Amino acid sequence: MKDLDSAGLDCLAALADERSFERAAQRLSVTQSAVSQRLRSLEAQVGQLLVVRSRPLRLTEPGKVLLRFARQLQALRSDVARELGARALPNERIAIAVNADSLATWVLPALDELVRRGVGLELVVDDQDFTHDWLRQGEVLGCVSTVRQALRGCELRPLGVxxxxxxxxxxxxxxxxxxxxxxxxxxxxxxxxxxxxxxxxxxxxxxxxxxxxxxxxxxxxxxxxxxxxxxxxxxxxxxxxxxxxxxxxxxxxxxxxxxxxxxxxALYWHQWKLMTEALATPGRVALLDQIGEALARGARAALQLEPEFSERPKKRPERQAGAVER
Missing domain, CATH: 3.40.190.10 (Periplasmic binding protein-like II)
Structure with missing residues (x-):
C-alpha cells in the first residue's frame, strides 16, 4: 500500500469537503468522471471502500483514516511551496475547528495577521467538546477544544480559561x-x-x-x-x-x-504533527505551527489563566469528552 496516489488523495479530500462528485470536480477543475476514476483507483490501492455513494456522500472509517493523511499531505505541500517561494493554489486552505464563543471573541483577532498575509484558512464551528471529533476524523488539521489529552500523532497546547x-x-x-x-x-x-x-x-x-x-x-x-x-x-x-x-x-x-x-x-489547541522540520530552512516555522502560535498569543491576551496552565499537561491516551460547552 505504499506510494498512494496523491491525485486520488486530493479527490478524497475534495469529496469530504464538498459532499458531492459534481462539486468536488468543480473544485479540482476536472470532470466528474476523472474524480470517480481517481477515487476508484485509490480504493483499489488500499483494497477498501472509502466513500459511501449516498446523498450527501460520506466517508467510511478507512476513508476517514486516509483523509487524515490527505490533509497532512496537503499541508506539507503548502509548506514546501512556501519554502520554494511558490504561491499557494487558490483552493488550498488549512481547515481548523473552533467553538462559536471563541470565534465571536478572540479567535478572529488572533488570526488576522496570518489572513492578511494571504494564508488560506477554513474555520469549522462546533461546540468545544465536539471540535475534537473533527480532528479525529481528519476533517481538520487543528482544533480549539476542551479535551485535555492529545490524540496519538497530535500536539497539545494549553490556551487559557x-x-x-x-x-x-x-x-x-x-x-x-x-x-x-x-x-x-x-x-x-x-x-x-x-x-x-x-x-x-x-x-x-x-x-x-x-x-x-x-x-x-x-x-x-x-x-x-x-x-x-x-x-x-x-x-x-x-x-x-x-x-x-x-x-x-x-x-x-x-x-x-x-x-x-x-x-x-479550559481550552486547548490540538494539531496534527507534520514532519516539516526536515524540510524547513532554519528560522522558518511550518504554517500549521504558525496558526497554533497565533492562537496561543491571542488566547494569552484575552483569556483567563490558571496555575495548571503554567505547565503543559502530559499527553495521555484519548478519552471520551466530558460535559459539553459552547
Missing part, C-alpha cells in the same frame, strides 16, 4: 425577577441556550443553587452574537463569556446575576 457568567437585561430582571433569581423560581425563568449540546446554563444554575441536574425553561438562539443580543432585548438569561459582554455590562445594557458564580472552561 473562558469564563462564563449569567447576564440579563435590566428590563427583563425588573419584569420577570423583581425579587431576584432563586432556587424557587429559576425553573420558570427563560434561559437562552445556544443549542442542545450546550449545557453551560445548567452548569451555572447547578453551581449557583447547589443542585445536581436542574431542568430549565430553554429558549434556543444558535448564535453567540445572537444570544447576547437576545439577552439585551430581554428574552431571558444568558450564560455567556464574560469577555464578550464586558462593554455591555459597563454600559448598563446587561446586568450580571450572582457575579461571584461562574463556569470556567
Amino acid at each position: 473562558m469564563r462564563y457568567i449569567a447576564v440579563a437585561s435590566p428590563e427583563f430582571l425588573a419584569r420577570e425577577l423583581p425579587d431576584g433569581l432563586s432556587a424557587a423560581n429559576f425553573a420558570q425563568t427563560p434561559f437562552l441556550v445556544f443549542n442542545r449540546k450546550d449545557d453551560s446554563q445548567v452548569q451555572w444554575v447547578a453551581k449557583a443553587f447547589g443542585l445536581r441536574s436542574p431542568r430549565l425553561n430553554e429558549r434556543y438562539v444558535p448564535s453567540s452574537e445572537g444570544l447576547v443580543r437576545a439577552a439585551c432585548m430581554g428574552w431571558g438569561i444568558g450564560v455567556v463569556p464574560e469577555l464578550q459582554v464586558r462593554a455591555l455590562l459597563a454600559g448598563g445594557e446587561l446586568t450580571a446575576l450572582r457575579p461571584e458564580i461562574s463556569v470556567d472552561v
Whole structure:
C-alpha cells in the first residue's frame, strides 16, 4: 500500500469537503468522471471502500483514516511551496475547528495577521467538546477544544480559561425577577441556550443553587452574537463569556446575576504533527505551527489563566469528552 496516489488523495479530500462528485470536480477543475476514476483507483490501492455513494456522500472509517493523511499531505505541500517561494493554489486552505464563543471573541483577532498575509484558512464551528471529533476524523488539521489529552500523532497546547457568567437585561430582571433569581423560581425563568449540546446554563444554575441536574425553561438562539443580543432585548438569561459582554455590562445594557458564580472552561489547541522540520530552512516555522502560535498569543491576551496552565499537561491516551460547552 505504499506510494498512494496523491491525485486520488486530493479527490478524497475534495469529496469530504464538498459532499458531492459534481462539486468536488468543480473544485479540482476536472470532470466528474476523472474524480470517480481517481477515487476508484485509490480504493483499489488500499483494497477498501472509502466513500459511501449516498446523498450527501460520506466517508467510511478507512476513508476517514486516509483523509487524515490527505490533509497532512496537503499541508506539507503548502509548506514546501512556501519554502520554494511558490504561491499557494487558490483552493488550498488549512481547515481548523473552533467553538462559536471563541470565534465571536478572540479567535478572529488572533488570526488576522496570518489572513492578511494571504494564508488560506477554513474555520469549522462546533461546540468545544465536539471540535475534537473533527480532528479525529481528519476533517481538520487543528482544533480549539476542551479535551485535555492529545490524540496519538497530535500536539497539545494549553490556551487559557473562558469564563462564563449569567447576564440579563435590566428590563427583563425588573419584569420577570423583581425579587431576584432563586432556587424557587429559576425553573420558570427563560434561559437562552445556544443549542442542545450546550449545557453551560445548567452548569451555572447547578453551581449557583447547589443542585445536581436542574431542568430549565430553554429558549434556543444558535448564535453567540445572537444570544447576547437576545439577552439585551430581554428574552431571558444568558450564560455567556464574560469577555464578550464586558462593554455591555459597563454600559448598563446587561446586568450580571450572582457575579461571584461562574463556569470556567479550559481550552486547548490540538494539531496534527507534520514532519516539516526536515524540510524547513532554519528560522522558518511550518504554517500549521504558525496558526497554533497565533492562537496561543491571542488566547494569552484575552483569556483567563490558571496555575495548571503554567505547565503543559502530559499527553495521555484519548478519552471520551466530558460535559459539553459552547
